[in-house]
Amino acid sequence: MAAPSEGPDPEIITIKEGSEKNVVYNLKEEGEKPEGSKMAPIAANSIHRSGSRPQLDLSGAAIQGNFEEKDPTILLPNQSDDISHLALDIGGSLIKLIYFSRHEDRLIDDKRKRSLQERLGVSNGIRRSFPILGGRLHFVKFETPKINECLDFIASKQLHTGGLDSHSWRSMIPANDNAIIKATGGGAYKFADLFKERLGVSIDKEDEMDCLVAGANFLLKAIRHEAFTHLEGQKEFVQIDHNDLFPYLLVNIGSGVSMIKVDGEGKFQRVSGTNVGGGTYWGLGRLLTKCQSFDELLELSQRGDNRKIDMLVGDIYGGMDYAKIGLSASTIASSFGKPVAENKELEDYRPEDISLSLLRMISYNIGQISYLNALRFGIKRIFFGGFFIRGHAYTMDTISFAVRFWSKGQAKAMFLRHEGFLGALGAFMSYEKHGLDDLMVHQLVERFPMGAPYIGGKIHGPPLGDLNEKISWMEKFVQKGTEIIAPVPMAPPGTTGLGGFEVPSSKGDTLRSDASAALNVGVLHLVPTLDVFPLLGDPKMYEPNTIDLFDHGELEYWFTVLSEHLPDLVDKAVASEGGTDDAKRRGDAFARAFSAHLRRLMEEPAAYGKLGLANLLELREECLREFQFVDAYRSIKQRENEASLAVLPDLLMELDSMSEETRLLALIEGVLAANIFDWGSRACVDLYHKGTIIEIYRMSRKKMQRPWRANDFDIFKERILGSGDKNPSPHKRALLFVDNSGADIVLGMLPLARELLRRGTEVVLVANSLPALNDVTAMELPDIVAEAAKHCDVLRKAAEAGGLLVDAMINVQDGSKDDSHSVPLMVVENGCGSPCIDLRQVSSELAAAAKDADLVILEGMGRALHTNFDAHFKCDALKLAMVKNQRLAEKLIKGNIYDCVCRYEPAS
Numbered sequence: 001m002a003a004p005s006e007g008p009d010p011e012i013i014t015i016k017e018g019s020e021k022n023v024v025y026n027l028k029e030e031g032e033k034p035e036g037s038k039m040a041p042i043a044a045n046s047i048h049r050s051g052s053r054p055q056l057d058l059s060g061a062a063i064q065g066n067f068e069e070k071d072p073t074i075l076l077p078n079q080s081d082d083i084s085h086l087a088l089d090i091g092g093s094l095i096k097l098i099y100f101s102r103h104e105d106r107l108i109d110d111k112r113k114r115s116l117q118e119r120l121g122v123s124n125g126i127r128r129s130f131p132i133l134g135g136r137l138h139f140v141k142f143e144t145p146k147i148n149e150c151l152d153f154i155a156s157k158q159l160h161t162g163g164l165d166s167h168s169w170r171s172m173i174p175a176n177d178n179a180i181i182k183a184t185g186g187g188a189y190k191f192a193d194l195f196k197e198r199l200g201v202s203i204d205k206e207d208e209m210d211c212l213v214a215g216a217n218f219l220l221k222a223i224r225h226e227a228f229t230h231l232e233g234q235k236e237f238v239q240i241d242h243n244d245l246f247p248y249l250l251v252n253i254g255s256g257v258s259m260i261k262v263d264g265e266g267k268f269q270r271v272s273g274t275n276v277g278g279g280t281y282w283g284l285g286r287l288l289t290k291c292q293s294f295d296e297l298l299e300l301s302q303r304g305d306n307r308k309i310d311m312l313v314g315d316i317y318g319g320m321d322y323a324k325i326g327l328s329a330s331t332i333a334s335s336f337g338k339p340v341a342e343n344k345e346l347e348d349y350r351p352e353d354i355s356l357s358l359l360r361m362i363s364y365n366i367g368q369i370s371y372l373n374a375l376r377f378g379i380k381r382i383f384f385g386g387f388f389i390r391g392h393a394y395t396m397d398t399i400s401f402a403v404r405f406w407s408k409g410q411a412k413a414m415f416l417r418h419e420g421f422l423g424a425l426g427a428f429m430s431y432e433k434h435g436l437d438d439l440m441v442h443q444l445v446e447r448f449p450m451g452a453p454y455i456g457g458k459i460h461g462p463p464l465g466d467l468n469e470k471i472s473w474m475e476k477f478v479q480k481g482t483e484i485i486a487p488v489p490m491a492p493p494g495t496t497g498l499g500g501f502e503v504p505s506s507k508g509d510t511l512r513s514d515a516s517a518a519l520n521v522g523v524l525h526l527v528p529t530l531d532v533f534p535l536l537g538d539p540k541m542y543e544p545n546t547i548d549l550f551d552h553g554e555l556e557y558w559f560t561v562l563s564e565h566l567p568d569l570v571d572k573a574v575a576s577e578g579g580t581d582d583a584k585r586r587g588d589a590f591a592r593a594f595s596a597h598l599r600r601l602m603e604e605p606a607a608y609g610k611l612g613l614a615n616l617l618e619l620r621e622e623c624l625r626e627f628q629f630v631d632a633y634r635s636i637k638q639r640e641n642e643a644s645l646a647v648l649p650d651l652l653m654e655l656d657s658m659s660e661e662t663r664l665l666a667l668i669e670g671v672l673a674a675n676i677f678d679w680g681s682r683a684c685v686d687l688y689h690k691g692t693i694i695e696i697y698r699m700s701r702k703k704m705q706r707p708w709r710a711n712d713f714d715i716f717k718e719r720i721l722g723s724g725d726k727n728p729s730p731h732k733r734a735l736l737f738v739d740n741s742g743a744d745i746v747l748g749m750l751p752l753a754r755e756l757l758r759r760g761t762e763v764v765l766v767a768n769s770l771p772a773l774n775d776v777t778a779m780e781l782p783d784i785v786a787e788a789a790k791h792c793d794v795l796r797k798a799a800e801a802g803g804l805l806v807d808a809m810i811n812v813q814d815g816s817k818d819d820s821h822s823v824p825l826m827v828v829e830n831g832c833g834s835p836c837i838d839l840r841q842v843s844s845e846l847a848a849a850a851k852d853a854d855l856v857i858l859e860g861m862g863r864a865l866h867t868n869f870d871a872h873f874k875c876d877a878l879k880l881a882m883v884k885n886q887r888l889a890e891k892l893i894k895g896n897i898y899d900c901v902c903r904y905e906p907a908s
């Protein structure tokens, strides 16, 4: 294998255009390696998707020690290259650093997965546990004059030697004395010796332009909400079609400006530029205003009035428009033109006005030249990036205005959320072995951790290591608000318990890491085991969220709901961890972190990309996990499972005494009634104080008369039972997206599954991979099914056929074991840890199970209402939920709380 320092040779073609020489770089892709070559049997068909994937030499890979143990060591005897985990873009004012850390995924060898591997032909369980494939990309910024902070950061995290994961596969690889890290930007030259001296590493310099383009291509391909327009303060994310991305114009506004026509991967041409750029703004601005920093200058512009400096059309035409040629009185006729006619000195003008005038002059000029170049090459899309923009709303608006103005609305200026990291990303991708460019949009998940001080990419204080440091930082964060710049005290803080946090208010900017940055970048999780759900009608048109939180009223409402739920959630979370002091402290930190997120999003709903309710609900679960609350509702789930299993035999008997038709209706009513057990709904939790689980279930069951608000039951019934003489054939396979534990799964969904099985339909129960509220997980389901199977022969045989009861000791009560054939009952994980589901990113085992499915049943408010209410499928789909929120009931079905939805949509 090539040493990391040797990038692919650029094939340079020089073309002539006028008198100018332009260089076209055509970076050839590396030759593909033969599929599965040199692979250990254990990973043969799961890890090696294509030759340009991250390559470890896995030949001879073996689990050392006990396969069942928690963190088994994986030996890679033939792995020889070092794989660097770090790349830098060292610019004049900022250092942008990207580093990779691997997922702490465990090798979980559960019975369910093993039997699924055989049945569905997936090997998810084993695939997940391998290194490098699962990992995270972190984005961090430092100020270049404080380069020592950057070096300390790298040293403390050992990024130059491969990271600190103690149980990592890397610990098996000997440290490399000649470590090389990739870097781009002028600082890669300027600071090369410093890196060698301080860290003992050599810098492999990558061409800046190559890196910019590679970074931009990757982002536009891989991040869903990367590009956005910004007009009159309104940010709108733009969905980029990967097949229709090229050509585009990339305008990089650094000190100077480069305009690059990008025609494909590694295919680009610098077509123009201008020397009037970010350096001009900062340099001139500094001389004229005496500002001490770029950000200060930008800040000033926000309070400026450029009419005091600029000569406007109205100034020339006595306050009138020059209508004949379409110029309004407020159009700038001449930037900085006003002093020409005024007998004033520099001191007579306000620095704020000067800064704004300068900003407009430069932004308009760049916007205009960019548009003219786009016109020259017939390009419709222009993406702007570079340090000049920095997510600064006014700058983006000004550039957008110019592009719109000059193109008469024909061209659109677009901006990139990760604009500051294009170069660093490109440098990172130039490590041949990372193969990032091979990842698809559905395999990347962006998360916004809070217990770390580098939200938005900017470091405040030292890097945080363990959980204790995260908590300390959260404690300090709330005390000091925006002022977090000092090192974090590592001594145990004074506050413990639940008392300290406040319900967040809608004002404040405590999460603003960068005074001028309106956008945050999260940590990018690379999860190659995720797939698009194959039964989605049109994945390109699919939008999981039903409620768009860009509507401020909606955002405010859900913000309040989630804030009010917080104290109760913290109570449950702390209790689930034994109520220890440590748990209390973590609970407190979790509440602070989540509240801070909510505040940030209230202030800037687009800060983390396009925001829907599902994202907020997922953020809450992520935040809990970040503070190591593994399963806050564990004991509640157990208690409710037991209570429900105790009444299951009676329910099954009752159902079996009914006619087919009555039974089907009773089953659907049962699912809807049992969906009331939802610990995420305020109204439902209040109900639980009024009776036992079974009492509430019965009450809910009694009220469950039709008509429901959305009621397609009759069409569904016809499809299942037929009408007249018609006897429809059963569905081949049904995917049941199950929701809550307890009555919901035991008395609602399992009896429905049993009915389908009895009719000859294979059933796949699709459950969460990770806990979320009281939702049942795929890990918990086999035991629940085993318990239920004790009371039901149909479930027992199907579970055995589905490999769920392989080793279970079943004591069958309603019949002796016989050998008659049964369709299987299976369990798959959905790949999520949230009450909602985004079907663009599901587990590969679910995607495999979906291949033969012709019926999808989505259950619950999260999966069928908040998300997927409007989703269309290639197969028949049934959406069942009780609406446990008054506002949602009004909005979605013009009904009331506790109304039910039974939506049936035959295959489209």
Ligand SMILES: CC(C)(COP(=O)(O)O)[C@@H](O)C(=O)NCCC(=O)O
Binding pocket: 561, 617, 675, 677, 678, 679, 680, 681, 682, 683, 739, 740, 773, 835, 859, 860, 861, 862, 863, 866, 881, 884, 885, 886
């Ligand atoms: C979190 C939930 C989506 C879970 O509902 P489920 O999917 O379990 O039916 C739901 O409880 C919810 O939207 N709760 C917040 C609204 C409220 O408390 O009224």
Ligand SMILES: [Mn+2]
Binding pocket: 678, 739, 740, 773, 774, 775, 835, 860, 862
């Ligand atoms: Mn739920």
